[in-house]
Amino acid sequence: MNKNISSSLLLRQDMDGVVVLQLNRPQQFNALSDALLDALQRELAAISMDAQARCVVLSGAGKAFCAGHDLREMRGRPQFVYYQELFAKCGRVMQAIQALPIPVIARVHGVATAAGCQLVASCDLAIAAQSARFAVSGINVGLFCSTPAVALSRNVSSKRAFDMLVTGRFIDAATAADWGLVNEAVPDDKLDEAVTRKTAEILIKSPAAIRLGKAMFYKQKQMALADAYAYAGEVMANNMMEQDACEGIDAFMEKRPPRWKS
Known part of the structure; x- marks a missing residue:
C-alpha cells in the first residue's frame, strides 16, 4: 500500500512498509519549532499504531537535515515555564523515536546541529552524506546543549561528546561514522541508494x-x-x-x- 500524507511542517510518504517523514521548514533549515515538535509527536504516535509500518526514514527538506531549535521563536518567548515545556516536549519526541516498535533511520545531509544532532543520535540508525556536518553548537551562543548531550553521550565516548559540547566544533560525516554517531558516511549522490539498501535489509527480516x-x-x-x-x-x-x-x-x-x- 502506498499513500502520501502531507502537512505544512511535516511530510509523510508511505511505500511498501517504509514511512518517510520529512521535516519541512527548508527556509529555517528545518529548525524544530514548537509546532514541528508537535507534528513529529503526533506522527510518531500514529506510526506506532500502524501495523503496516515496518521502518521509518527521517529526513529534512532543502539544504539541511536539521539546525536544532528555532532560536528566533525561543527569544520571542523569554519565559522560564515556556523553556521548561519546550525542552520537555523535545525530550518526549526523542524518547518516542526509541519507543517506536520499528527501526528509525536518519537520512542526513547538510548540517545536523544542536537538537538536530540530538535527533540523529536518537534514531536507531543513521546514514549521512559525506558532505554532512554535525555539531552541538549551542555553546557558541552561550547555551550549553544539555538535552542534546543526553543522546550524544549515548552514542559517542564521553570525552568526544564533551569536546563537542564545550567547543561547539563541527565534525564531518567520516568522523561521525568513526565515532559511532552515524552508521555510514556515503558519497552525496549515493545517499538515497544507501538508505534504500538499509530499509530493504530490514524489510526482509521478521x-x-x-x-x-x-x-x-x-x-x-x-x-x-x-x-x-x-x-x-x-x-x-x-x-x-x-x-x-x-x-x-x-x-x-x-x-x-x-x-x-x-
Whole structure:
C-alpha cells in the first residue's frame, strides 16, 4: 500500500512498509519549532499504531537535515515555564523515536546541529552524506546543549561528546561514522541508494523479531549485567514461541527463504 500524507511542517510518504517523514521548514533549515515538535509527536504516535509500518526514514527538506531549535521563536518567548515545556516536549519526541516498535533511520545531509544532532543520535540508525556536518553548537551562543548531550553521550565516548559540547566544533560525516554517531558516511549522490539498501535489509527480516528486539535492546542498556541477561533470556524465550521463529529455523534447515507469518 502506498499513500502520501502531507502537512505544512511535516511530510509523510508511505511505500511498501517504509514511512518517510520529512521535516519541512527548508527556509529555517528545518529548525524544530514548537509546532514541528508537535507534528513529529503526533506522527510518531500514529506510526506506532500502524501495523503496516515496518521502518521509518527521517529526513529534512532543502539544504539541511536539521539546525536544532528555532532560536528566533525561543527569544520571542523569554519565559522560564515556556523553556521548561519546550525542552520537555523535545525530550518526549526523542524518547518516542526509541519507543517506536520499528527501526528509525536518519537520512542526513547538510548540517545536523544542536537538537538536530540530538535527533540523529536518537534514531536507531543513521546514514549521512559525506558532505554532512554535525555539531552541538549551542555553546557558541552561550547555551550549553544539555538535552542534546543526553543522546550524544549515548552514542559517542564521553570525552568526544564533551569536546563537542564545550567547543561547539563541527565534525564531518567520516568522523561521525568513526565515532559511532552515524552508521555510514556515503558519497552525496549515493545517499538515497544507501538508505534504500538499509530499509530493504530490514524489510526482509521478521517483523515480530524486530519489534521484540528493538524494545529489548534499549531496555537492557539501562540494567545491571545480570538483570540484562535475565531479561534478554525471557524476551528470547518469548521470541522462540513466535511463529516467525519456528518458520525461520525451519526455512534455514530446509535451505529455503522464510515466509514470515507476522
